[in-house]
Each structure stands twice: as structure tokens, then as C-alpha cells.
Amino acid sequence: MKRKFTFLIIIAAIVFFAFYRHGDISLSPTSDKFIRQSSQRVVSQLNDSWNRLKMAFGGDGQGIELPKFPTIDDSAASNKGSKGSNSTDDNRISDPNATPTESIVAGVHLDNVYYYHFSQNLPQAARQIFQQAVDQYNSTGIVHLILGTPTGQHNLITFSSYTKNEGSALSQGTIELGRGGPEIIQQYGYQTHSFNHGIASLNLAYRQSLSLPVAVHELGHALGLDHSSDRDSVMFPIDQGKSRLSTGDIDGLKNIYDRT
Known part of the structure; x- marks a missing residue:
């Protein structure tokens, strides 16, 4: 029981350290790609650290299993409200034959x-x-x-x-x-x-x-x-x-x- 408690403290420290290092992630709407890449780096570090712990203590970590951290799929995330020269942020589907929109105007609500x-x-x-x-x-x-x-x-x-x-x-x-x-x-x-x-x-x-x-x-x-x-x-x-x-x-x- 004491060893399991020690493991839980170590796991909590790893999670805290990983997210502390990535605490500067911006949640602005224009930072989707950066957020996905940063999240995947955090996930990779957590899984790698857990595997190292299991190797250090032998076997499967004395019966304690840490579930795999989910990854964010780039293709799925990029399909949600992505902005382009012919798209807006109000979920309307643009006509592919329409004249393209200037990039700085795409997704901006302007009065006519x-x-x-x-x-x-x-x-x-x-x-x-x-x-x-x-x-x-x-x-x-x-x-x-x-x-x-x-x-x-x-x-x-x-x-x-x-x-x-x-x-x-x-x-x-x-x-x-x-x-x-x-x-x-x-x-x-x-x-x-x-x-x-x-x-x-x-x-x-x-x-x-x-x-x-x-x-x-x-x-x-x-x-x-x-x-x-x-x-x-x-x-x-x-x-x-x-x-x-x-x-x-x-x-x-x-x-x-x-x-x-």
C-alpha cells in the first residue's frame, strides 16, 4: 500500500511538471495548430515518463496501470471550423466556385x-x-x-x-x-x-x-x-x-x- 501511494505521488508530480512546462499555451482561436502540437508533446512526455518508471521498478509498476493519455488528431481537429480563403466562422458552406476572399477578411463579420x-x-x-x-x-x-x-x-x-x-x-x-x-x-x-x-x-x-x-x-x-x-x-x-x-x-x- 505504501509503495502504491509512492507511485501515485510520483505520477502526480510528472503530470504537474509536464503541464507546468507547457503552461504558456495560448488558447487564442488562431493557435489551434500550436495547441495540438504542444498537447501531443505533453502526452508523449507523460507516456514516456510512465514507461521509464515501470522499467525502473520492474514489471508493470506493481499492479498500478496508468491509462494511455488521448492524442488530438490533426485531421479531425482541422475539420472543425477551419478558416480559409473561401470560408467563414459561422459554419456556412461556401460555394467552391465563388471568388476567393482576402485572407484577413475571411471569418470577419463586416457590415455591408x-x-x-x-x-x-x-x-x-x-x-x-x-x-x-x-x-x-x-x-x-x-x-x-x-x-x-x-x-x-x-x-x-x-x-x-x-x-x-x-x-x-x-x-x-x-x-x-x-x-x-x-x-x-x-x-x-x-x-x-x-x-x-x-x-x-x-x-x-x-x-x-x-x-x-x-x-x-x-x-x-x-x-x-x-x-x-x-x-x-x-x-x-x-x-x-x-x-x-x-x-x-x-x-x-x-x-x-x-x-x-
Whole structure:
């Protein structure tokens, strides 16, 4: 009986030591892989230490059996609410043909109402093209873009321009006509609120940038759409002259903003 009690004390010490060493494991939602790896290391150390004890004292540990510690299966754990470019955290199944979502937007709950404004030095021609792009997205009924500067925290799109001469890239047949993307801002309190302060900008070093397809493409990035491999998509990375959103583009917007 005394020996069994000694064994129990040793086992308790092993468990305490193992979890003490791994006491810094973060339980944040973005640390799933690290948690799984750390848990498996703890399990491995516990089982190895128990086997060493049994060998040291001979036989099967004088009749005391420690049950095998469970391991966490990576494939099973990764299938529970995993996030990707076409997934959200509300357990909805995304259309595989939908235009992908920018990684920093995936799983973020965003309101579908945006305010937008033009940078002070943006030429009138660029403003008109961006306004047409806004009309294209508003016509879907999925997002609602309003001209003006909001008060307080709201989604905001800034339309601007820049000048970047690609030089040798022009000889290779590819030039940068614009850039755009989302910027997620999270406000923490009793509830977490997320806002997108996106940008859409045209490269005025090239006259080809002053076109509706380029403006629609960059606004799509600002709203959270990523590049698509579908040539009918406005988010195809090379200009195809497409300015009307494809079915995949509309489904991509729904993946971000349609929470009904």
C-alpha cells in the first residue's frame, strides 16, 4: 500500500511538471495548430515518463496501470471550423466556385454598409470611373456604398491614385495598373466590432489604368475579394476588360456580407 501511494505521488508530480512546462499555451482561436502540437508533446512526455518508471521498478509498476493519455488528431481537429480563403466562422458552406476572399477578411463579420470618399488630388476622370465601379457593386444589393465621410467607426473606402513606372516590366507585357485591399480594424469591448478601411487606387503612370475594369477590380479588393482563376471574373489578375461581376464574384461577396 505504501509503495502504491509512492507511485501515485510520483505520477502526480510528472503530470504537474509536464503541464507546468507547457503552461504558456495560448488558447487564442488562431493557435489551434500550436495547441495540438504542444498537447501531443505533453502526452508523449507523460507516456514516456510512465514507461521509464515501470522499467525502473520492474514489471508493470506493481499492479498500478496508468491509462494511455488521448492524442488530438490533426485531421479531425482541422475539420472543425477551419478558416480559409473561401470560408467563414459561422459554419456556412461556401460555394467552391465563388471568388476567393482576402485572407484577413475571411471569418470577419463586416457590415455591408460602406462610406467612401476621394483623395484630394484624385483627377476628375478617375473619380468618374470609380463612381461607375461603385454603381456596379451597389447594383448587386449585397453591399451599399454611400458617398461621404462617416462620424464614428464605420466601414470606409478611400479612392486614390499614385504614379509608378514599371520600366522593364512593360517589355514583359505586364504592368501594374492599380492596387487595392482591405484593412481590418477591430474594436474590443463587451463585444468585438470589426470595420474595414479599404483602399482602391489607380496607377496614373499608365493611361490604361483609367478604365472601368481596373476600377472594379481594385474596389473588389478593397471590399475583401481576392484574385480569381476564372477569366470571367472581374478579379482575374490580368485585365480581361471585364467590368460586370460574374456569378462567382457575387457569390464571393455573399460569403463576406450575406449573414442571413
